[in-house]
Amino acid sequence: PKALPPMLRLSGLEPFYLDPAVVKFVNVGERCNVAGSMAFKKHVVAGNYDKMLEIAIKQVENGAQVIDINFDEGLLDSHATMRRFCNLLATEPDVAKVPIMVDSSKFEVVEQGLQCLQGKCIVNSISLKAGEDEFRRHARIVKRYGAAVVVMAFDEVGQAATVEDKVRICTRAYRILVDEVGFNCNDIIFDPNILTIATGIEEHNQYAINFFKASKILRETLPGCHISGGVSNVSFSFRGNTELREAMHSAFLYHGIQDGVDMGIVNAGLIPVYSDIDPELLKLIEDVIFDKNPESTENLLTYSLTMSKDGKRVVDDSKKNEWRSKPVKERLQHSLVKGIDEFVEADTEEARQQYARPLEVIEGPLMDGMNVVGDLFGAGKMFLPQVIKSARVMKKAVAILIPFMEKEKALKIEEAKARGEVTTESDMYAGTFVIATVKGDVHDIGKNIVGVVLGCNNYRVVDLGVMCPPEKILAAVKEHKADIVGLSGLITPSLDEMVYVAQKLEKEGFRIPLLIGGATTSKMHTAVKICPRYSAPTVHVLDASRSVTVVSSLLD
DSSP states (O other): OOOOOOOEEEESSSEEEEOTTTOSOEEEEEEEETTTOHHHHHHHHHTOHHHHHHHHHHHHHTTOSEEEEEOOOTTSOHHHHHHHHHHHHTTOHHHHTSOEEEEOSSHHHHHHHHHHOOSBOEEEEEOSTTOHHHHHHHHHHHHHHTOEEEEESBOSSOBOOSHHHHHHHHHHHHHIIIIIIOOOGGGEEEEOOOOOOOSSOGGGTTHHHHHHHHHHHHHHHSTTOEEOOBGGGGGGGGTTOHHHHHHHHHHHHHHHHHTTOOEEEEOGGGOOOGGGSOHHHHHHHHHHHTTOSTTHHHHHHHHHTTBOTTSOBOOOHHHHTGGGGSOHHHHHHHHHHHTOOSSHHHHHHHHHHHSSSHHHHIIIIIHHHHHHHHHHHHTTSSOHHHHHHHHHHHHHHHHHHHHHHHHHHHHHHHHHHHTTSOSSGGGGOSOEEEEEEBTTOOOOHHHHHHHHHHHTTTOEEEEOOSSBOHHHHHHHHHHTTOSEEEEEOOSTHHHHHHHHHHHHHHHTTOOSOEEEESTTOOHHHIIIIIGGGOSSOEEEOOSGGGHHHHHHHHHO
8 A cells, every 4th residue: 555644643533734835833722721811710510511511512613633631630530531521522512523632741641542542642741850761561551552642841850941851851851762662653742831920020031932942853854743732831921911922923923833832732823913913012022932131021011001901002092993093994804814703794785786797795704804814824923723713704794695695696697588598597607616525524615605606606506515525526526517527625634625626526527627625625735735646627716716817717
């Protein structure tokens, strides 16, 4: 069999691949951790497992790609709680579909989770703090269960704080894992210790810089390894000031990702967009992160005192909605970029009345807003949870316009029939387009927008929905005599499924154009992985706004 490309492969009910060409950063949800969420801890202590499960589901909805679970609390029976909760997770597909990070400082508790979880999970964590013999024993157990592993930068002396110690300890652990235990290097995730900055203690000022430098060296010198950490640790000095801490997390990740950090334990739903951070605050935060001057900590502390206890800046409420006085085009863009759905229905209706056709609202202000979202995401200034929120706002806006566009299309057909220009409804169309979200993927927001845009540009759209196996797609192409076919997907495994569909199209002798689109797709992946499998034109479509141009040029 053909060897698979080297990368970290995890799974819940669904596979998850950390392909660096597709996934820049993995959000590991922290809220099912008694140390990361007071609300979760309260439910754990009360034995309220239904509420615990709700928190897990919410994290996945907010963009967590892996869920961290931890029950390290002195008054808990961590062994029994870990086993029961892992068994409960298996009954909820919305959570069980993602990989689990089994997190405990007690290795026996980790084993309880490993014994209950299906798929390939992550163990968090093992270290050299008890010596090499214990490290080897734990590593062999993890390997036997088929899990990936987080290795903390601890040794017999203690926690690594300097660049030299971080690199030395992680390199030593890597050599034992790879050379002696036979661990897959792609399954090794180092946590070089994200330590708290801005404490007022001078020795702590370099902690963020040390983490970045060590991460870069480890990624360059230890093939296949990954870098993770508990991101909230960096801002612990400002606990209680939620807004400030969230801004620190966003800035820290923005720079960390550039130095090789590709995983992090975060509250996936509360990471602000890097470019949205107040410029004055961002400068103060980055002064602290990079220890730019001796007054950095004091300056950030002074700024923090201008914020209320709940973390919000002390400003007039009137400024909160200043954007509401702007033209409707700018208001729609603001709603999309910020993920605000409160006003989108009224604003969409206002825009509809200003434009000649409802389709122009989609192709104009709505797509302009989504293009900004795409640019921010591509630049690493916006993370997956924000993109998801923006897409939900877009879907809500499009839903307002669909009835008007359907009415417009029906009227055009009737008028053409009355003039005797067509004898059947199908004669009205410029071509037939079959579109589907591939097998294993339930995401359809982008696909639905493409369908609406093409449908309103005189194309007959056959939407097969989500989770479509190749057989269903090929059957629809034959049945509807499709002129073009489109494949959509958001999750990484969809990329492999698209390759498989292309192979099936080639085998069946189809020669119609194939369009590829979706959040994880790319021009590079389409060219390298899909095009060689299918001899007809295969085109990657960057976003829905370009679909009409691409389709019309292919069918001319």
